Every structure is written in C-alpha cells, then in structure tokens.
Amino acid sequence: MVENRPLANFIAHAILWLGIAIVVFPVYLTFIASTHDATVIANGEMPLTPGPNFFKTYYQTLFVGTSGTVRTPVGMMMINSLIMALSIAVGKIxxxxxxxxxxxxxxxxxxxxxxxxxxxxxxLPVEVRIYPTYAIVADLGLLDTYAGLSVPLIASATATLFFRQFFLTIPDELVEASKIDGAGPLRFFWDTVVPLSRTNMAALFVILFIYGWNQYLWPLLITTSGDMQTIVIGIKKMITTADALTEWQIVMATAMLAMLPPVTVIVLMQRWFVKGLVETEK
Amino acid sequence: MEKRAIYNNKLLPYLLLTPQMIVVLVFFYWPASQAIYQSFLLEDAFGLRSDFIWFENFVELFQDPSYGNAFVVTAIFSTTVAALSLSSALLLAVMADRQIKGTGIYKTLLIWPYAVAPAIAGVLWLFMFQPSLGVVAQALRKLGIDWNPLLNGNHAMLLVVMAATWKQISYNFLFFLAGLQSIPRSVIEAAAIDGASSTRRFWTIIFPLLSPTAFFLLVVNVVYVFFDTFGIIDSVTGGGPAKATETLVYKVFFDGRLGGNLGGSAAQSVVMMVIVIGLTAVQFRYVERKVHY
Structure with missing residues (x-):
C-alpha cells in the first residue's frame, strides 16, 4: 500500500459492501418469494423474511411442475439443461x-x-444465423433431440484458438525428446499434450458449461415437446401474460434452481473460471 | 510463432481436423451462406416459390421506420448498459484493488452474477419491479411514482437496462481488477513520493494505463448487449410496450418467426453480421496496438 489512510479504507469497504448488497438483493428476494405461498406474493405484501413453504414449494417445483401452463417437472428440465451443458463443454473441448x-x-x-x-x-454468434441453422437442424431430423440442442453450438472457434495459444507455449524440446524416444504424434498427444493441458481444459470447461447451461434463443426455437425443455426457457413459459395465473412461488423456486449449478461451478472453480475468462478473450 | 519440431504424417492431420470441419461446415458456413442467399430472395406467402430480387429486401428494410426504431433502441440500450456497468465496475475494482483486507472475499461475492442466465436475470428484475406485486415497484408507488413498465416504454427500457447492467458488472469488474493488478506498484509509489494525491494518481497514471482494458471491455459490452440480452428482453418485456425495447436481435427473431418474413429477417441477419464483423475488426485494430495516451 502506498499510504495508510483509515478513512479511505473504510470508504472502500463501504462501497464494496454496498455493491455486493445491490448485486445480492434480487437473489435474496427471489429466495424469500420461493418460500412463501402464492396468495402472500400475489397481494403484494410479501415480508422480507423467509416463509414456511420451503420444502413444499421446492418439492412441487422439482417433481410436479406448475399446475397451469407448464406441467413438466423442473427436475426434468434440469436434467435436460445438464445434458446440454455437458455435451457442449465436453464436445467442444x-x-x-x-x-x-x-x-x-x-x-x-x-x-x-x-x-x-x-x-x-x-x-458470428448463433443469433445472427438462427433461422437457416434451424432449417438445417430440422432437415437433419434433430429437432427435440439432445444432439440438436448441443452440436450446432459447438460450431465456433473460441476453444480451438485457446488451445492453439497454449500449444505454442509448450517447449519444442518436449516434441524432440518424445521423437528421440520413438513416440509417434498420437503417443505424444496422449502422454504429453493432454496431461499438460489439464488446467486449460478445466478453465475452458467452466466457461463452456456456463455458456451451455444459459443458452436461451436456440433451445427456445428447436424444442417443442415439454420433455425436452431446458430450465432457462421453461421458466419463461411459466410466466403467463395474465399475471393472476402466474404461480410466482414456483417461478422463483425455478429461478433459484436455474442459478444454482452455474453459480456453484463458478464459486468452487473460481481460479479456473478467471483463467478461462481472461484467456479465451485474448 | 511457429513450431520448429513438427510431425510429417500425411493423412493424420486431416483426420484430426475432420470432426471440427464437419461441425463448422454444416452448422456454420452452410447456414451463414443461406442467410446471405435468402436476403436476396422474396418468398411468397406459402413458401412455394421465391424470386431473386437483388437488394430490394435491404432497401425495404432501411425504409421501414420500425427498423430505424430498432436501431435507435439498440443504440440507447447498449450505450447506457455499457456506461453504467463499466463505470460501476471500475469504481468497485479500484476499491477492491486498494489492498484492503478481504479482497478475495469481495471478488467471490461480486463475480457470480456472470453465471446467471440473462433470461433468469430478467425474471429476477421483473419480479422486483412487477407493478402490482413487486417489492420495489410498491416502494416506488408509495413515493408517488406511477411505475408501470407494461405500459410506459421508458420504464420498460429502464428495467431491461438495470437487469442487463446487473449481469454485466461482474465481468467488467474481473477484467478491471486484473488490469489494475498488472500496473506496476513502483510507478504509483513514485508518483506518491512526488506528492501526487490519490485522485491525481488515478487520473494521470492508473486510468491511462487501464485504457486498453477499458476499450476492450467497451467492445465486448456492446457485443454483449447486441446478442446476449435477447433472453432479458424476451423474458421481461417481449420487445414491448409498443416496440419500445425491440432491439435488432429481437426484431430478427420476431420478424422471422412470428411475422413469417424470412427474406426480411435474413436481410436483417446480414446487416448484423456486417456490424459484428466491423466491431471485431475495430477491436483487433486498436486492442492490438494497445491504446495508451
């Protein structure tokens, strides 16, 4: 530190906590809403403390679904999202x-x-070529399939460039040593390149998992059956235009469940996340 | 930079490239060329025949007042989100970089919104500001503000701007913090010894050295607003009220699917491709040169 100023440090702490409060508040409110029943929320007098319905609402959300618009249980949607996110991440890597x-x-x-x-x-992100891509996926008979959900989103170069940058930093001596030992390219790839790339793969995995889990427009277009819906589009369909019919406590529980996996990944794998974010953008 | 030590197999490299080339050709080049081709076509209402009409789709597009509206909306939306999220992220990053206690904890508590899907972020903000039951909306009512994003276009715009900014701060914060931490301490200490106050040090040393990061983030933020905010807009306003929040991407989606105008939608896609390529080119040109003062 250049100089020690207790007052300035106090202000810094205060600003940071204010920032955190603003960032956390919407999520806190969402959690609170997911523990109250529909009438308390609907009459607009929801308290700012947790209600009694935590287990009831989350049970209904995960295994039953809403009673009105979307009858698919959210547990099913989460499995779809998980398969999609993992296929995109693993496939692309x-x-x-x-x-x-x-x-x-x-x-x-x-x-x-x-x-x-x-x-x-x-x-060119998928959004600008969305309808022609949709037409091709439809022609291939991949609508409402996991392959249709994930493969078109694998078609981009971020990961390839990321690995290329990394491979260029691997010393040439390793290739030469491996050649002298009589190993072919595939042996070199498997025994040297893959183990060296582990941290880079982890970093990329975090970024791609989040990217896949959070996809919106693409799954919205290509899934029609309720069983194939991902959680991020399922939640949108739960909010009906006639506000009185929206079961807000279930929508809010779904929002919590939709945030849980990617946020957990970021918090637990923070080091790789930061590395992945900074290096894929180079 | 090239490798000195390499392999000379004839067939193997092609085999290794095959999976990626198949995916890229089928799901990238084929649809992208289709979009360009369709933008020159006029399809009849039943999709039975199509005529090649050169640039008419584009001419029609630029004469359409609602397309001009989408351009203006996108411009307002992206500049406000970029300005708000960049400035607040910079403030937080500068505070977190003061080497006070708990920087690691602050970082963890500030970066997680990156993981929240735009559509989910939209739902969270929609719930808070829902006119009849939202907690914040009710507080606004008590203050005498007639808050209603379902009817008032400015309120709707404000709502999507807040949701988009909320989600983007974490990303900008991380990059600003990384940028700040890469500035050599010795430079700042030297200025302090010369008697420069911390405000003066910020504007004359830290801020100019951060300018490449800031410029990079500006481009990334604009691209973010262009594409990733689709989920926010669709879940919060659906482009309404009266197209007050209809951005370019939303219009492509809306015209192609609900309006059934594929030629017009393809023409819009092509215009967006040009914009994105332009932005990327600008980014490469200036970021590579490292803008310093």
Whole structure:
C-alpha cells in the first residue's frame, strides 16, 4: 500500500459492501418469494423474511411442475439443461483440442486455409444465423433431440484458438525428446499434450458449461415437446401474460434452481473460471 | 510463432481436423451462406416459390421506420448498459484493488452474477419491479411514482437496462481488477513520493494505463448487449410496450418467426453480421496496438 489512510479504507469497504448488497438483493428476494405461498406474493405484501413453504414449494417445483401452463417437472428440465451443458463443454473441448493439435504440430497443404475457416466462425454468434441453422437442424431430423440442442453450438472457434495459444507455449524440446524416444504424434498427444493441458481444459470447461447451461434463443426455437425443455426457457413459459395465473412461488423456486449449478461451478472453480475468462478473450 | 519440431504424417492431420470441419461446415458456413442467399430472395406467402430480387429486401428494410426504431433502441440500450456497468465496475475494482483486507472475499461475492442466465436475470428484475406485486415497484408507488413498465416504454427500457447492467458488472469488474493488478506498484509509489494525491494518481497514471482494458471491455459490452440480452428482453418485456425495447436481435427473431418474413429477417441477419464483423475488426485494430495516451 502506498499510504495508510483509515478513512479511505473504510470508504472502500463501504462501497464494496454496498455493491455486493445491490448485486445480492434480487437473489435474496427471489429466495424469500420461493418460500412463501402464492396468495402472500400475489397481494403484494410479501415480508422480507423467509416463509414456511420451503420444502413444499421446492418439492412441487422439482417433481410436479406448475399446475397451469407448464406441467413438466423442473427436475426434468434440469436434467435436460445438464445434458446440454455437458455435451457442449465436453464436445467442444474434444474436437477443438485435436484440431488445434493438427494445426500446430503438423505441416500439410491447406493448413492455414483450415485455420482461417475455423477462425472466421469467431465473428458470428448463433443469433445472427438462427433461422437457416434451424432449417438445417430440422432437415437433419434433430429437432427435440439432445444432439440438436448441443452440436450446432459447438460450431465456433473460441476453444480451438485457446488451445492453439497454449500449444505454442509448450517447449519444442518436449516434441524432440518424445521423437528421440520413438513416440509417434498420437503417443505424444496422449502422454504429453493432454496431461499438460489439464488446467486449460478445466478453465475452458467452466466457461463452456456456463455458456451451455444459459443458452436461451436456440433451445427456445428447436424444442417443442415439454420433455425436452431446458430450465432457462421453461421458466419463461411459466410466466403467463395474465399475471393472476402466474404461480410466482414456483417461478422463483425455478429461478433459484436455474442459478444454482452455474453459480456453484463458478464459486468452487473460481481460479479456473478467471483463467478461462481472461484467456479465451485474448 | 511457429513450431520448429513438427510431425510429417500425411493423412493424420486431416483426420484430426475432420470432426471440427464437419461441425463448422454444416452448422456454420452452410447456414451463414443461406442467410446471405435468402436476403436476396422474396418468398411468397406459402413458401412455394421465391424470386431473386437483388437488394430490394435491404432497401425495404432501411425504409421501414420500425427498423430505424430498432436501431435507435439498440443504440440507447447498449450505450447506457455499457456506461453504467463499466463505470460501476471500475469504481468497485479500484476499491477492491486498494489492498484492503478481504479482497478475495469481495471478488467471490461480486463475480457470480456472470453465471446467471440473462433470461433468469430478467425474471429476477421483473419480479422486483412487477407493478402490482413487486417489492420495489410498491416502494416506488408509495413515493408517488406511477411505475408501470407494461405500459410506459421508458420504464420498460429502464428495467431491461438495470437487469442487463446487473449481469454485466461482474465481468467488467474481473477484467478491471486484473488490469489494475498488472500496473506496476513502483510507478504509483513514485508518483506518491512526488506528492501526487490519490485522485491525481488515478487520473494521470492508473486510468491511462487501464485504457486498453477499458476499450476492450467497451467492445465486448456492446457485443454483449447486441446478442446476449435477447433472453432479458424476451423474458421481461417481449420487445414491448409498443416496440419500445425491440432491439435488432429481437426484431430478427420476431420478424422471422412470428411475422413469417424470412427474406426480411435474413436481410436483417446480414446487416448484423456486417456490424459484428466491423466491431471485431475495430477491436483487433486498436486492442492490438494497445491504446495508451
């Protein structure tokens, strides 16, 4: 510290706690609402302390669903979200690590052409080519399937570039040593590159898991049956335009459940999360 | 940077690239080229035949007042969200960088909104500001403010701006904190020895050294508002009331699905592609050069 000023430090603490309070307040309110019953919320006099219905509401949310608009249990939606998020994260890491290995460790005709073909995909998020992509997925018969939910979102270059940057920092001596020992490229990949990439994979996994879990527009378009809905779009369908019919306590419990997995991942894997966030953006 | 030690297999690299190339070609290049192709077509109401009409879709698009409206809405939305989230994140990051006790805890408590889906963030804010039952909305009523985002376009816009800002602060905070921590302490200490006050040190040393981070974040924030806020808008306002919160991305979705105007929607997609490519190009050009004063 440059100088020690107790008052300035106090102000710093105060500003940070104020910031945290503003950030936490909406979530606190959501939790409180999920523990009260529908009438208390609907008449607009909800207290700011927890109510008695915690177990009842969460049981109904997870295993039964709302009684009106969306009858799919939220537990089912969470499983869908989980499968989607894991397929995107694992799939993208798997195909990207081998393609960056090819681009970095081999010399072959059209190498740079392949690299640019992958690189350009960085520029256009799925939102701008949404209907043509939808048409292709429909033609392939992948509507309402896990493959349809996840594979089109794997088509981007972030992970490939991320691994490429990392591979370029691996010392050449390791390749040479491995060659002298008589190991081929696949052996080198499996015994040296993969173990060295572990932290990078963890970092990427955190980012991609959150990306996959939070997808909205894409699952909204390609899922029609209630059984395939993800939690993030399920919640939107629970809010009916006629406010009187919205079962707010269930909507709020669903919101809590939708936040729980990605927030847990970030808090527990904070170190890898920060690394992944900072390095994928480079 | 290139590797010196490499392998010379002929077939293997192609095999390794195959999975990614299949995914990219089928789900990226094919639909992107379709979008460009469709933007030059006029489909009849039943989708039975389509005519090639050159740039008419684009001409029609730019003559359509509601498209102009979507541009204005997007511009207002992105500048307010970027300004609010960047300034509050910078304030919090500067405070957390003062090497006071508990910086690690503050960081953990401030970064988690990154993990919340935009649509969920929208739902949280919608609930607080729901005119008849929201806690904050009721407080506003008691103060005599006739709060109603369902009818008043400005209120609706304010609501989506708050939800979008809330979610984006954590991201900006992390990058600002990383940027602040990479500034050498010796430079700041030298200025302190020369008698510069902490405010003066901030504006003459820290802020200029942070400018590459700030510029990078500005572009990222604009792209965030363009695309990721779709979930917020759809869950909070649905583009309403009276299209007061209809952004460009929302309009693509709305016109293509509900309006059934695929040619017009594709033309909008192409315009957005151009905007995003432009933004990315700007980012590469300036961030690579490291804007310093």
């Amino acid at each position: 798997a195909i990207s690590i081998i393609s960056s290995f090819a681009v970095v460790y081999f010399r072959f005709p059209l190498r740079m052409a392949f690299f640019w073909l992958i690189f350009i995909t960085l520029m």
